[in-house]
Amino acid sequence: VIGTITVGFDSPDGLHVDDPFGCETQRLREAGRRMCEFTTLAMDSVVRSKRVLASLFHVAYIFAHRMMGFDSLLIEVNPRHVRYYERMLGFHVIGSERMNRRVNAPAVLLCLDFSHAQAQIEKLGGQPELALHDRSLYPYFFSVEDEAGIVGRLKRAENTDTAMPHAA
Numbered sequence: 001v002i003g004t005i006t007v008g009f010d011s012p013d014g015l016h017v018d019d020p021f022g023c024e025t026q027r028l029r030e031a032g033r034r035m036c037e038f039t040t041l042a043m044d045s046v047v048r049s050k051r052v053l054a055s056l057f058h059v060a061y062i063f064a065h066r067m068m069g070f071d072s073l074l075i076e077v078n079p080r081h082v083r084y085y086e087r088m089l090g091f092h093v094i095g096s097e098r099m100n101r102r103v104n105a106p107a108v109l110l111c112l113d114f115s116h117a118q119a120q121i122e123k124l125g126g127q128p129e130l131a132l133h134d135r136s137l138y139p140y141f142f143s144v145e146d147e148a149g150i151v152g153r154l155k156r157a158e159n160t161d162t163a164m165p166h167a168a
Helices: 018-030 050-067 079-089 114-124 128-132 144-163
Strands: 003-009 035-043 072-077 092-100 105-113
Touching (some): 003 050, 018 072, 018 092, 035 050, 050 114, 072 079, 079 092, 079 105, 114 144
Parallel strands (some): 035 072
Antiparallel strands (some): 072 105, 092 105
């Protein structure tokens, strides 16, 4: 394992980011947004790289957006990391700094519209050489063709899982 990320989907039980950002998430729900959150991002410090981070985000994006149909991604980050996520992935701040009681640290709520990510993947994905000119993670994402292959494999696996007989 070189990295991990958890994808949480909005449900009647809510999201982790509802505490402390309940007002912001409620506004998004009222606007009809289908939200998910990425949490517990961790990477092996030995292999930490933009390519690995981009791959983790891209696979999570594929699952959340392409497979499950969610349109908005929320993340809580330490205030000192806000600019990185804005610049590298196109997030924007929707909740000002608050205390996150789960980790006892300050947090800012960021949102990424998956349509922005999709447009950047179509434009830059699979072209790491463009990272010299485009200062984002998107050139390190998979190409559109590779993404389509991943989606196809996930759908086949999903269909195989649902077609398998289950023991009573």
